[in-house]
Amino acid sequence: MKLELRGITKRFGALVANDHINLTVEAGEIHALLGENGAGKSTLMNVLYGLYRAEEGEILLDDVVQHFAGPGDAMAAGIGMVHQHFMLIPVFTVAENVMLGHEETGFGGHLDLPAARRRVTEISARFGFDVDPDALVEDLPVGVQQRVEIIKALSRDARVLVFDEPTAVLTPQETDELMGIMRQLRDSGTSIVFITHKLREVRAVADRITVIRLGAVVGEASPTASNEELATMMVGRAVDLTVDKSPAEPGAPALVVSDLTVLDPHGQVLVNSVSFTVHAGEILAIAGVQGNGQTELTEALMGLQPRVSGEITLDGSSLRGHTVRKILDAGVGFVPEDRTEDGLVSEFTIAENLMLDRSHQPPFVKRFNVQLSFLAKFAEDKVKEFDVRSQGIDTLVGRLSGGNQQKVVLARELSRELRLFIAAQPTRGLDVGSIEFVHERIIATRDAGTPVIVISTELDEVAALADRILVMFRGRVVGIVPGDTPRAVLGLMMAGETPTEEGAAA
């Protein structure tokens, strides 16, 4: 089905999120939408999907003007959407999530769960997914949740499909599979809008590219354009896509983890006797498919996991069994994986968030009193230093874009005397400009002699940052390999295959 958006304008108060945007997606075309964080991509798609009502403009499907009062109408017209922020109900099973809104029922509204299960397995089979229809969504790794979102959209036989950053949480293999599916769908005549920040993907799959900046279309690009060209178009300035990184000068072993095991409340092993060492002045990247124990490993290091055995020492003193506060005070900096959930209090101001994990000691607090003028000056400095774009230090963090939120977390964690820095998925969902900035800061931290652990599912990121790479699979260490290990090898390791000799030597 052919989709046409004409002159869409959407305002949030005084902010014009979409400014007379025109976009045409032909039937059987994958159309990529590029733009910085906050450029207005999601907003445009939400207008298309009936979630927002545009102030101006119209939506045409096969040249017929549509009037959507809500997502129901959009879906009925054949539009499906895989949302950037998952629209899944955590306490429902996969089948329930998929059937919600178009339930098949028997007598008296009785849910026909078997039918829903069949549907899930059928679509899973068609696209090669491995999804258990009876699993609770909240128990699933994010990558699988993403598939559920896709199944949800596909189960409605949508003929226009919007993918809003579907790959942010997928592994390279998963991403490749997804792109295969998109091609498959395209070939069967579905029009696809594909939003991503990863230029590699755009060039691999898109038929046409539209770039949006500050709410307006800045132009079209061809899939053959270089990364630099695309990035420049998006950001409006030249972006250095490869971060300069000098070779590491590792010092003494700083963090020594031996035989670390983490259990979940049911006694299930999440991290299985993991041992490794991080030296001062090096970056150890922990790679792996989402859900293979990396999260739990970092949480165990931070004292956030209750059932832990094994030993963790930092500069010779043990960290295991200490409270989070003690570990933070010992000089561990931590960027959690989910910044809105674990890293920030969105209803706090930037300034308040900057003192979040130091609310118990000078210089932020003296004799129970928060030192407001100190905090203001500190925040002002950090906002400048980390280039947090906001209306001032009293802006609520929840109103910042994702990239700027992440900068606040980084600013907070990197402004302490650190003896260890742990960053989990530090650039998830960020645009190229922000990624560049975050990577620079992480390397600068290493160069200052701090041991750094970066947890990432993103091979590009791992390649850009790692001095050594630890690959995890099913809670175990598959191997620790040098930072320049080829993608292909890493990909295999992430699937559980032990590395070849040359890799294991590192």
Added chain:
Amino acid sequence: MKSWKTPIALAIFTLLGFLLLVVFGRDGESTMRLSTTTDLIQLPDVVLPTRPTGIVVVALLLLITAGSGWLVRSKAKVPLWLVTVFAVLLLVGFLAWASADHTIPVPGLLFGSLSLAVPLIFGALGGVISERVGVVNVAIEGQLLAGAFTSAMVASITQQPLLGLVAAMVAGVLVSFVLAAFAIKYFVDQVIVGVVLNVLVSGVTGFLFSQLLAPNAATLNSPPRFENINIPLLSEIPIIGPVFFRQTLIVYIMYVAVACVYFGLFHTKWGLRLRAVGEHPQAADTVGINVARTRFWNVSLAGAIAGLGGAYFTLGSVGAFGKEMTAGAGFIALAAVIFGRWDPIRATLAALLFGFASNLQNVLSIIGSPVPSEFMLMLPYLVTIFAVAGLVGQSRGPAASGKPYIKS
């Protein structure tokens, strides 16, 4: 890894049991009457020698405690049924102790427990539905009271208890309308509306009671009550029959309501959508579910059910409206909702537990208890605290409950 919580709790209770049943054991005989005079099948009274019973019970408790300790040591979970057996044993021991040289009519004890629990169950069902769809319902008390008042008045005027029942539902719905309108349309804090509604309903019913019902009691406050209906066969099952199947229509409606709400919530389209709206309204919105409408009508439904609970006071139980006659039942129902983890069956069990503790207290104080009345009256509340702290622990409610859904 290992959680010693259960064995420790069991050990503490065993110790308490030992102190009460053995150290402070009483001599004499405890009689438990299992049948009512009207039963077809007459079971003989169970007569237990008080002190030996206590000793045996404590021995068994000790055994279970040891067993649970062993289980935990060998990294197994203590099964729920074992805890249940423990609780039942402790209860039997306690009953025997308390009724030394007295008779406890078991069916009567249970019957009364159910009667005290009925309004709580209706209220809790209303609470479960309302909170599951994302609207916190602190106004259960108000819905109960409105239902009680309206049903009494309408049934008195029409002399039709069934019409009274309908009126009670309408009254509950009206209270819900206010809650829903303010909470859903005008985004007023749901707890404010709930708390205020309780005051409002108390004021309105109190006022109308003084002005209308009290002076014209014969015409406006003498509703015909529902008759008890004995279900053939079922009502003759020993113990169970007299307790559950010689009840009024309202109680039978309650059984159906519990079953329907349970089935509906977890096995129908209605329930799926309702829960979706309460968990993640935006996700529900994206699949075409009208969040506001779903909330509005289900909150109204919740009001109707709670209204039925109100009608139980007047049409099922006591046959006339009295000021503030719900006496805090709505708040206990609210506690039952949370205690029951927002699950209709569990909430019902929680309400029954409360009813049982209340009526046990009644019976014990009647057969003469050495404990001052005030401490006896505390019993149900203490039992609830112990149960919540010891057994239930952390509970998680519907994620979006209490949060207004504001659309662009």
Added chain:
Amino acid sequence: MSETLQTPPVSSGKPAQPGQPDQPGRVYQIFREITTGNAIISVLAVLLALLVGAILIAFTNEDVQKASVYFFSRPGDTVVAAWNSVSGAYSALFQGSVYNFRKPDFASGIKPLTETLTFATPLIAAGLGVALGFRVGLFNIGGRGQMLIAAALGGWVAFALDLPAGIHLVVALVVGVAGGALWGGLVGLLKARTGAHEVITTIMLNYVAYYLVSYLLRDGFLKTPGSNNPQSPASKPTAVFPDLLGPTYNLHLGFILVIIATIFTWWLLSRSNLGFQFRAVGLNPHAARVAGISVDRMYVYAMLLSGGLVGLAGINQVLGTSTSGFDAGIDSGIGFDAITVALLGRSRPWGVFAAGILFGAFKAGGFSMQAAEGVPIDIVLIVQSLIVLFIAAPPLVRAIFRLPTPGQKTPGAKTPRKRTTTPTEVVAS
């Protein structure tokens, strides 16, 4: 009134990023409106409630009812009677709560205002306690129990001990507040240790406290010697709050204490590190935990403080208001009113202060409405509830008076990921 850490303005070098929203989202706007209380809307809300109340008063007035019998022959009578009843009732409300014009001089004319403040005193204290809980994400419905325990323990000190003036008062005050704190802290401890939901435990502990105090009054250490009424002896004069404005007025030291408590709570929440951690836990317990804040410990501290503030309300009753002995009804429903006061004040200390005074005015004015005009106490309650509802629902008031929404219609954020934790979320979490 806001307690966000308002950092002193430092001129920001960066211009706002064009892509940033420079206009608050709609959630925030609604929140904002209510917080700052658009004055006109509040006035209209009160007007609206009074209007509805007027209808009720007129309907229930005997003279009106009599006149309405012959409404069609002489409708004027009904109108006049209605006008008289309503204006009488409302002027009684005003004269009972603000200024009594029938008194000859200012000193006695202003007495009602001092009565308003006297009644506001415990409401503010308990409201602060409940509000503090809300800010930490806890819904404290246990005001009744905490007040009772505070009144019982502090009251006992006040009537049973012989201590020098001043010291006696301080000891009674401290013991009372500590009693409330313990009763509240118990809830926090249960929550931290076992996860028991505070809504359940506070409701249950209300009853436990009530029966406990009833017993103590009847047969325990609170019993009046020589009397068989379940009522405590009178507080000794050495422990009684001194009058602030002389014996003519009932306003006592409690009001000053409550002002101090308000300042303290404001400082605690907006300036202290403990308050910072409280708010972090209230808004996002996950992030707080990751930032090294012990969530469980905050729950215990918060309930201790919350119970202590509510306890202040309880001790205020026995040392200030009902000094001639108390019974098990000494809480007077203030623990429940405090919930509304706290929410109406948006859980901000000075907001609570203002809401408490509004409620105090209703209590004070209610007497004269009832006494002078025979308006049933239930009607007073109804009008009160309506005012609260309307004040809490500016969009409704706006819709009724067809006022434009401030700014333009600004659709914005949908369900916020995390709003200020209101108690409602707590109930469900």
Added chain:
Amino acid sequence: PSTGGATSTAAVTNFTPCIVSDAGGFDDKSFNQSSFDGMTQAADALGVKFKQAESKTTDQYAGNVSSMVDQNCNFILTVGFALANTTRDAAKASPTTDFAIIDSALSNDDFSPLALDNVKPVLYDTAQAAFLAGYLAAGTSKTGIVGTYGGKQFPSVTIFMDGFADGVTYYNTQKSKSVKLLGWDKAAQAGTFAGSFDDINQGKALSTNLIDQGADIILPVAGPLFQGTAQAIQDSGKDVAIVGVDSDLYETAPATKALYLTSIMKQMADATKKIVTDAAAGDFSATPYIGTLDNKGVDIAPLHDWESKVDPALVKEVDAIKADIISGKLTVTSPSTPK
């Protein structure tokens, strides 16, 4: 301070009597209600209007009484022991206003008894009448078991239970019987209570349990909760009777009139009416009024429908006991007797 507007020689035309309830409210089916009825009757008889203030919570007592003073009431009736100290303080503050307080005397803060010139305590020796009811119940019971329960353990409640218990004991000693009383142990001052004066459902549950234990006469001392007892009796299908309290239930709650054996009455309406009319006539006296069997301030109600079911000989014995109590031959005591 507010000045009481009353002049001691108030003509009936500008006489304003006023009444303040305790937290039970005026329709508590108990003493507030009877006092209110008395006030209504008196005002009707005098052709004046009276003012009323209903208290919902204890912190309203002082405000209600003082606003009555402000309203220039000449005579203020306060109901219940809970208002005693409030009444005392208000009476001291406005010595020209007359007060009467139901169910309590006054005392100083050091607990010594206090008499004020403008406060009339109105007390009832309810145990005397309850004694008769207890005797009657014991003699009428077929199962040999009678029962009682209260609302809350207040002296104004337990005084009924004490007298009733003594009546049963007296019957047992006189007749060498062993009629058992469930729900109250006078010696231990312990028994069964509903915990509330509102929760009629709880009254029903308690009564059902009493009936299960074999009681066939029940004395509910808990305001409106007797309605629950009536329903429990009807549900049980047994021949069980109620002994009412405060007023003759046969008159005030005729819906279940067939169930009332008798009622233990505190004739508050009459006493109130008399005190108000006296005050209006300028005859106010602060001498305490104590309702006894002698002055008919307390009594038991006629048997009405139960007349035929009760042995006439028993009725005669009750009358004789009544005479003995009046003459002082028999004294009834209760720790809860008002002082």
